[in-house]
Amino acid sequence: MKRNFIAEFVGTFALVFVGGGAIMMVGHTSNSAGLLQVALAHGLILALMVSATMNVSGGQLNPSLTIGLLVARRITPTLAVVHIVAQLLGAVVAAWALKMTMPAAVFAAAQGGGQSISLDVTATQAIALEAIATFFLMFMVYGTAVNKDAPKIGGLAIGLTIAAGILAIGPLTGGSMNPARSFGPAVVSGVLAGQVVYWVGPILGAIAAAMLWEFGILRTESKGQSAKG
Numbered sequence: 001m002k003r004n005f006i007a008e009f010v011g012t013f014a015l016v017f018v019g020g021g022a023i024m025m026v027g028h029t030s031n032s033a034g035l036l037q038v039a040l041a042h043g044l045i046l047a048l049m050v051s052a053t054m055n056v057s058g059g060q061l062n063p064s065l066t067i068g069l070l071v072a073r074r075i076t077p078t079l080a081v082v083h084i085v086a087q088l089l090g091a092v093v094a095a096w097a098l099k100m101t102m103p104a105a106v107f108a109a110a111q112g113g114g115q116s117i118s119l120d121v122t123a124t125q126a127i128a129l130e131a132i133a134t135f136f137l138m139f140m141v142y143g144t145a146v147n148k149d150a151p152k153i154g155g156l157a158i159g160l161t162i163a164a165g166i167l168a169i170g171p172l173t174g175g176s177m178n179p180a181r182s183f184g185p186a187v188v189s190g191v192l193a194g195q196v197v198y199w200v201g202p203i204l205g206a207i208a209a210a211m212l213w214e215f216g217i218l219r220t221e222s223k224g225q226s227a228k229g
Contacts (some may be wrong), residue, residue: 004016004079007056012090013097015061018045020098020113024106039166039175041196054145055116059155063201068138068206072214074146080188084180091184099188107189114185116176117194126172126173126194128174130201131208133165133176138209147218177202 022041026034050059058075060066061086070080082162091210095112117126144150166175173194176182182198185191 001082003223004057005082007053007059008083008086009090009093010062010063011057011059012087012180012199013051013094014045015178016091016094016113016181017097018042019068019181020110020185022115022144024098024102024110027106027110028066032117035167036168037075038172039163042175043159043161043168044164045159046162047155047193054155058145059085059158061180062137062202062206064134064178064202064206065100065138065141067203068210071145071207072210074210087180088183091180092187093184095184095188098185110195112148112185112189112192112229114189114191115176115182115198116191117174117197121172126197126205127201129169130176130197131205133169133175134205135209136165136205137161138206139213142209142213142217143206153209173197173201175183177205190195199227 054057
């Protein structure tokens with residue numbers, strides 16, 4: 001389990017550090033292509049880190065995905081706890097690293113590189129947006145990693161899904177799709193608003209996608225193969 005902890009810690013650290021850093025740089029430079037820059041930063045680093053950790057810990061790097069796989073019985077409760085603790089610690093340490101290395105004013109203005117909910121949406125709408133985006137993410141995880149017949153494309157598709165999600169809902173919720181991604185910066189910056197949204201939405205979306213795959217795709221496929229046999 002030590003190797004799992006290290007993989008999940010480092011992978012989540014990289015996601016929060018690079019993603020948070022991109023958010024800070026957009027605000028610091030007043031870049032007009034800010035949303036695209038943030039989406040690409042998250043998508044690229046996640047694609048790389050998922051590819052690097054996939055053969056060690058599964059490359060989850062996200063408590064909502066871990067919980068979804070736990071509900072689907074794709075991971076043991078003990079290993080799920082190890083992964084989630086590693087993910088949360090990695091996120092917090094990454095946020096601290098950003099605080100120690102970024103200009104104080106830049107860190108504070110970006111709320112530690114975390115996400116925030118727009119005043120244009122209600123909490124219920126924000127939860128639904130995060131749930132739908134995370135549903136797509138978990139759907140892609142099953143389609144490219146969990147399914148034994150999945151195409152061997154590493155973390156590329158998963159990273160692109162994150163980038164697409166941020167482009168779609170980023171201006172409204174920040175496009176977290178990952179409780180750890182929001183938790184680390186919130187703890188270090190002291191801005192805890194919206195944490196319910198960033199936990200409930202992604203967890204619901206991940207579980208829904210996992211159940212659809214388990215009972216609507218994989219089980220149906222298994223029955224079809226048995227009938228042919």
